Amino acid sequence: MDCRKHFEMTIHGFLDKLFRRHQKELLAFAERQGHASIAEDLTQESFLRLMQHPDLASIDNPRAYLFKTVANLSKNAYDYEQVRMRYCPDEPIEINQIVSPLPTLETTLVAQQQLERFIAIMDLLPDIIQHAFILSKLDGLTYAEVAEALGISSKSAQRYVFKAWQHLIQHLDNDFLDDNLTR
Numbered sequence: 001m002d003c004r005k006h007f008e009m010t011i012h013g014f015l016d017k018l019f020r021r022h023q024k025e026l027l028a029f030a031e032r033q034g035h036a037s038i039a040e041d042l043t044q045e046s047f048l049r050l051m052q053h054p055d056l057a058s059i060d061n062p063r064a065y066l067f068k069t070v071a072n073l074s075k076n077a078y079d080y081e082q083v084r085m086r087y088c089p090d091e092p093i094e095i096n097q098i099v100s101p102l103p104t105l106e107t108t109l110v111a112q113q114q115l116e117r118f119i120a121i122m123d124l125l126p127d128i129i130q131h132a133f134i135l136s137k138l139d140g141l142t143y144a145e146v147a148e149a150l151g152i153s154s155k156s157a158q159r160y161v162f163k164a165w166q167h168l169i170q171h172l173d174n175d176f177l178d179d180n181l182t183r
Contacts, residue, residue: 014056015047015050015051018047018050018062018063018066019047022063022066023043023047026043026046026066026067026070027039027040027043029067029070029071030042030043030070030073030074033070033071033074033078034074034078038077042070042073042074042077043070045069045073046066046069046070046073047066049069050062050065050066050069053065117172118168118172121167121168121171121172122164122168124167124171125163125164125167128150128152128160129160129163129164129167130164131149131150132146132150132152132156132157132160132161132164133160133161133164133165135149135150136157136161137161137164143157143158143161144157146161
């Protein structure tokens with residue numbers, strides 16, 4: 001039998017002996033820490049951490065190591081539970097209470113209908129007036145910039161935008177013309 005295999009068997013036997021000797025008292029300790037529902041998990045995790053320790057020979061008191069590990073794991077579980085209770089209440093969330101950042105289907109349909117109506121009313125205007133209005137009110141250009149883009153005078157650009165407004169006010173409801181368009 002090679003030395004490595006013998007060493008592994010010795011370590012395995014040592015850990016098995018530790019588990020048999022201290023498992024029940026560690027379990028009771030974990031339960032007293034206020035975590036009866038996860039006491040077995042805490043106990044198993046403490047043994048796993050001991051098994052994964054890179055230098056078992058450096059641990060002077062394996063029993064104390066196991067108890068300290070259970071205590072630390074218990075504190076971590078308590079801290080986690082406190083955060084979870086603070087930010088994740090236990091009461092069930094109603095699906096109707098969840099607010100979606102997306103508009104409802106009804107809102108989307110109404111907006112689509114308003115847009116189609118707006119375009120239909122704008123289509124009744126001559127192209128130059130439509131372009132002046134779009135450049136001024138939707139693209140945010142000044143009258144001078146609209147005039148330059150369309151090759152007309154600044155005064156004509158202002159007059160065309162005003163005519164488009166008059167036309168829209170005449171054909172659309174007041175609800176349609178909100179503050180976002182009239183600025």
